[in-house]
Amino acid sequence: MALSLLSHFFLICILSKFCITNFTRAYSQCLEDQKSLLLELKNELIFELSASRKLVKWNNQTENCCTWDGVECDNAGHVISLHLVEEAISGGIENSSSLFSFTYLEKLNLALNNFNSTQIPKGIQNLKYLSHMNLSNAGFGGQVPFELSLMKRLVSLDISSVFPGIQPLKVENPNLKLLLQNLTGLKELYLDGVDISAQGKEWCQVISSSLPDLKDLSLRWCKLSGPLDFSLSQLRSLSVIRLDGNNLSTTVPKFFANFSNLTTLSLGGCSLEGFFPGMIFRIPTLENLDLSNNELLSGSIPEFPQGSSLKTVVLSYTNFSGSLPDSLSNLSMLSKIDLTNSKFFGPIPSTLANLTELVYVDLSLNSFIGLIPPFYIIPQSLLSLPSLQKLMLSNNQFSGKVEEFSTLHYSSGLYELDLSSNRLEGPIPESFFKLESLTILLLSYNFNGTVHLEKIQRLRNLTKLELSYNNLSVSSSSSVFPQLSWLSLASCNLYNFPDLRNQSILSFLDLSNNQITGEIPSWIWEIGNGALVQLNLSCNFLVDLQKPYQIPKNIAVLDLHSNQLRGELLLPPQAVYVDYSSNKFEKPIPLDFGYNVSFFVFLSLANNSLTGAIPLSLCNAGYLQVLDLSFNNLSGVGKLPLSLEKCKSLEVMNVGNNNIVDSFPCMLSPSLRVLVLRSNRFHGELRCLKSWPNLQIVDIAYNNFSGHLYPESFSSWRAMMLNDDAELRRNHLRFKFLPLNNFFFQDEVTLTIKGLELKLVKILGDFASVDFSCNNFQGEIPDAIGALSSLYLLNLSYNTLTGLIPKSFGNLTQLGSLDLSMNQLTGVIPMELAGLTFLSVLNLSYNKLFGQIPNGPQFQTFPSASFEGNTGLCGFPANISCSITDENEDVSPPKLGHEMEIEWDYISAALGYVVGLGSIIWLLLCCQSVRQKYFEHVDQVLVKIFYRQDRKQRRGGRVLRNQVRRQ
Template identity: 55%
Template sequence: MKTLFFLSIFCITCILPASSQCLDDQKSLLLGLRNSLIFNLSASKKLVHWNHNIDCCNWDGVECDVFGHVISLQLDREMISGGIENSEYLFNLSYLEKLNLASNKFNKIQIPKGISNLANLTHLNLSCAGFAGQVPHEVLRLKKLASLDLSAFVCSHLFSPFLFQLYLENPNLKMLVQNLKELKELYLDAVAISAQGNDWCHAISSSLPDLRILSLRSCHLSGPIVSSLLELPSLSVLLLDHNDLASAVPDFSANFSGLTTLSLASCSLLGSFPEKVFEMLSLQNLDLSDNMLLSGTLPNFPQNGSLRTMVLRGTNFSGSLPDSISNLSMLSNLDLSSCSFIGLIPSTIGNLTELTYLDISSNNFNGSIPLFRLSKKLTYIDASHNSLTGNIPSSLFALPSLTILWLSDNEFHGQVQELSNLSSSLLEELDVRYNHLEGPIPKFFSELEQLKMLLLSSNKFKGTVQLEMFKNPHLDTLDLSHNDLFVQSTDSDSSLLMLPNVITLILASCKLQRFPSLHRQPRLFELDLSSNQLKGEIPNWIWEIGNGSLGHLNLSNNLLHGFQKPYKFPSLYVLDLHSNQLLGELPIPPLSSYYVDYSYNYFTNSVPDDIGRFLCRAHFFFASNNNLTGEIPPSICSAYALHVLDLSANALTGGIPPCLPYNISRFGVLSLGRNNLSGTIPDTFSVNCNLQTLDLSKNVLTGKIPRSLGNCASIELLNIGNNRIEDTFPCLLMKTSLRVLILRSNKLYGDLQCLEAIQEWLNLQIIDISTNNFSGGISFLSFSKWRGMISANNNKQSKYNHLRFDFFELNGRYYQDAVTVSLKGLEMELKKILIIFTSIDFSNNKFHGEIPYSIGDLKSLYGLNLSHNELTGSIPTSIGNLTQLGFLDLSVNKLTGKIPVELASLTFISFLNLSYNRLFGEIPEGPQFRTFLPASFEGNLGLYGCPVDTSCNKKASGVSPPGFQTEEVHLKKEIDWDYVSAALGFAVAFGSTVWLTLHCKRWREMFFGKVDQIYLKFFPRR
């Protein structure tokens, strides 16, 4: 027995040293690997510390077995960029069981084929490492793999997650899982798989019976989710976010007794979500966010539910919150924002003691916020965008751990009550914007010692506010804008700082009549004093705030007229002075500026010659609607970073610099309209053109439409109207993404034959080619190809309701497209081009032939103007399908036949002009037709009825319309010689008229013209 004991001690003594001593060949391989890898020494936390004087089993990221073989290599986040492709060192570590190269920066290389030498691997993590291309067959030889992670979905902190995307085609997903049957964890996020639901569901369920974790986010998968996927009894985590499954959700509760996490965000899910899933006792995390067509209601939750996270944001869930939500005692994250919930927030929600995040914004909740009396760990409440009413309960401010409270976009009323013991509150963020809160600003706000952000804008707060009241030591953001407040500050030169830690101060629309005393603010970076009543000069001390650290200044929409001298701009990133009364020369912008807006002022003289040098970093330069003269300086071409350049509505002359469209390939918006520019449009648009908006309208430009404009495939708005361009229809734009095309009032000519072939204009919503010399027939046009006018839903791809250009993220700033259209005979400027606004204007040309019947397919069309052409045939009855039509002008053509009765059903039409055609018959009756004046129908000799016939209201009493008298004749027994004389005179005159009409062309044309005028005088309103 003693022998056995000592033998055991001897074995342990022999083994223990070996477990901590690296074998020489293993150390040699590791050192060779380190020396061959290309990595960032300053960012490395492991490789940089490998030292041959230290046992390699003790190196960071290295693990050995008891025999000194390297079995684990964790080299994630080492910023490795190369040296691994054919590494004889790495792929000779044949004992490796775990290899982690995640979050490195391999530059689009394929996964090395030498990886097949590592046959003992059980865990392989190559996620977010920068590998690209086809996953090689060699991966299929790693038969012992239990965990494989090739995902790129979570590496956006390093670079775009889709920049270096892997894909599975040959081998495909089916081949992969059939060879790696030991897999228990499979992560393929952002690997392009592109498989149908029947294929990928069956492949995984039939090959991986022991799978516990399946993550296939953003894999281009399609639905449906078939029942075979439910045949994975061990599955605990299922992540399928950001795929286009477009299917209903199966009842996962039936088979997945151990499911803990289910995430199906942004999957285009349909139908009703199974309530039983919420009742699964194992389920801890559920994310169904951003599935707009997914509906459902919340069930009565069972006791002791295990849910910790429930995210239903952006779905169509509805109904009320059940009282039983308090049964989810472990719930820490509840996001029900942007749904359709209604009713009261149950008071039992206050019993969720683990709740740390609550977002119930953008719903239809009403009533008051319940008391969170036991929620000691509650740190975040978002109850914005609801219909909450009543007073804000004081109990909210008694929560000891509450750090963020958002109550914006509700209908609270009354005053915020002053509370006691607030100095001990941990409230850090308070956002009650966009409500109906009223009364004075409560004094207790200044007693919230931990408060960092106070956002009170867009309410009904009133009274006078002294900025000095906000003494909160940690306050860094204060927004009092858009209330009924009169904000003031003292003029004292006290050494005490007014807002010592404030970084962002927003006082827009606060009735300021003078600049507040902000001379010595040490940290102020963003200052917004817009939409006030500031007059006079901009004080020069404002540029010295924070010792020149001011980075964002907005003084727009005031009454300022100049700059106090001397002045020097600090390193501003945003300078917004638009809509003032500023005079003099255009100020040189700061070299650091990203955004400069000088528009809607009275700046004069020419644009500075060296302006481009000062815009070297600018993305946005806006100087429209001033009085600038002279030429556009060529130096502006050196502002390579510009996304938006708007010099419109000035008095600029000369030509467009040829370098402008060529040099600045980043341009998204170039607006030079409403000037006096001459010459031709430079044919120098770059092959890398990114233009989205080009507005050169209302100048005196000549020549042709540049052919290189066809390089701008992403152009959405092209406006060259009101110039002197002489060319044919711009067929070169066939491959573009046009939404708005304005060619009005030029000298364009020819037919529209190529327009029939243009199918790429799927989102076209406004086309105006009026007042040109276009000719030819239009009957061949197939309007049904313009899907942007067929259904308003096709134009809702944007999350906004109007056309805009988001040039970069900067406090929500963007360029808003505008355009002038002709409606009801008047030019109207659309400051916002609504996505749903659609119109066609082919007027004042020489088009002939019939109006295509397919015009009736454009069911979201608002305006149609085909007037002043030579169109023939009848008015298509299909126009009656245009239920959104508000404007129709077919006047001055040669249209014949009757007015279709279908037009009377157009209930939204407010302007109609069918005058000067050859229409006849009775005008259809309808509620809208009765509102039109006779001028809408004049010049059509055969029309009768309302509104041209004043006796139409007597029609029911037997009065016949003019020109269509009944055969009933009332004879007189006596001869009235006065009538006989008149008849003889009429016969002579009539005979002479007929003879001249038949034998004299000039007389014939003059006669019929006069007849039209006389007829209209006789029957203008009958």
């Protein structure tokens, strides 16, 4: 009894002391000098009054400064904590004398301000008692000061810097070792976005030797390299590891599984490879695992024991595969699972529906399969989870008809449902329209039947609706969706515009690929009370705009391509993406066109009948990345405007198939990646002082360019030269804008291969093409072209090039098409070409080549037409035997001797030469007409006809020669 009373007495004493301490801290009387320092600090700092919630309230009217927002004092009235997060501070700290006079300060938090790349002030070292410092995302930039390394009492340091548009912080002098060697008491280190630029062994050993008690380590986007050194295993207290966005290029070490206190492991976008150790999933304390965006990292989800602490599992955009185990149900605390774009397959386990804490499920872009009668494999009970908010199952292989289901017990919290891009059949179930909490419903690429928009009006909270590319017929009278901001009804068999005049906040509307005819109604520009940002009416049968109309200023994306529009070109004043291609616009481009396109990123007027000149004002669009004016009748004064030099961001320029008379546009931006001048009347030499290091596709065929091909022109095209990480660069060439809406332009270029025009909708990042055909180039082919190792297509045909085929072409290991026909090339075919294993199209016809055709498995697949017109060639597939058997011996073209004796072999060769010469003369005559736009297609037909006739003549000649020999 006495012991119990004594225990209660001590407990009361402890609680009393705790309460008194906290009470006196909260209500300590502020010392006068501390109050003066605070007011002085307020006057020194530059901040926005309207955005401040704390500083703006500091004033003399409240005597006790310890009660001011953001201020904390100790018992004696000294300021020990300043918490000035997100106070819109932009300056004044670098010269502050008051801040560094708070000698008792223990905690300083200036996060989420904007100091405009100011350096962290060196006076920070005066705060000798500081234990917690947070300057994250406060806009500090430049070198981290050495003085920071002298603050030996620091327990938590956060100088993370992922502030957009701000010069990043650097750890250079001092380097990481000098910065950390005295901070041995650190338990939390956050350096996200700080430029450390260190190798794996270096930074791992510095951290493990300097910070033995470290618990939280966050080094995201620090330009760190791998591999991860074993020395990290010494940090047995680690609880948080975040290394996202570094180029570690390593496997995940198994020793991570030995961190018994690990709660968070985040390694997204680290270029990880190999197989992920499954035992890491089973760490009892692990709550958050993020391995996303590591496409070379493989693994599978293991069986889970009872009692796992996992709350978040993110494996999106990895090479993880396999089926989902039933033991997922043991993850009783799991709230988020994201497996987007991995390689999982099989049915979704029904046990997933037992996870009562599940909020977010994204299994999109995998190979999950199964019938859904109703939600048999997508378990019906999954939708009844009380906490489920997002269910995303798009781009899988779910099939079958979705039957109606009871919604009585369904989650009232489900606000996002995405079943798009599966193999679902039948009509959209009525039950979907009873999930009243839905804000996002995405059902594209699935269903059929008829849907009435009036039914969807039951979903009063709906903000985003996508029904595109189903086999649906959408009917509508007057529909009102009070919260709808995004509506996509592409390819829904619409014949008229749905009446959307009452939509008050609609900002995205896609009615493309329908059967809508007539005029674009004037009311469409008033949708959302002028809030419309993106409008896509492409691929319909629209002919004009109903007048009067006024395009709202907010329009950023306007896509009207593939209609029958004519008349004036619309000029949205603040648009970034405009596509009017494939219409019937005929008039000249207005001279003041460029004054209204200052924000344009993408502009396409291709496939119209536009006339006149390209306006000088065009390149007031300083942000322009893609300009496509191809397939028009542009000429006027006939030149490209010199103002194109102002387009510093231009990456794609296509003016092909016009009537432009000019020299090569040397003024174009160095950022250029795609240049198409095809089928115009460009002339002169191809020689510029400027270089284009990013150039990947060049098509200047069917012009009048002349002169030599200069080596320096090709040697500057560095983007066509593969490097060691070529495989990792195989992303598509695309141009991103409106990142908040995830809107992309996927580039599309037409190339001519083997006489056929091929449209490449997706161009690999390391794809390269050069087409100089049908010009007047002369001289030798430069060896420098052989350094363009990512070339897929090279066409130099129909010129007057001389000399040898460079042996350096053997370095073009990615080459798929090579056309050097109709030139005057001499010598033997280099043996190096036989090693081009990707080569599928080869044309060396009608040159002056001689000797044996190289042996090789690839060369044996080419037809004889690839080599015809070279009378000195022999061997397969030319079907002419070689008199010299030694392939390494120089072979000269056959010559007539002085003997009077008739040699039938020579006569046969002469006959072949006559036929070949006639063919060359005939085709050269055709080439002149080919250069004229109107005869281009006629020429292709004639070449094919002549080719057949020529082969018949040659076969007849061989029969006659064999008969003579037998006689």
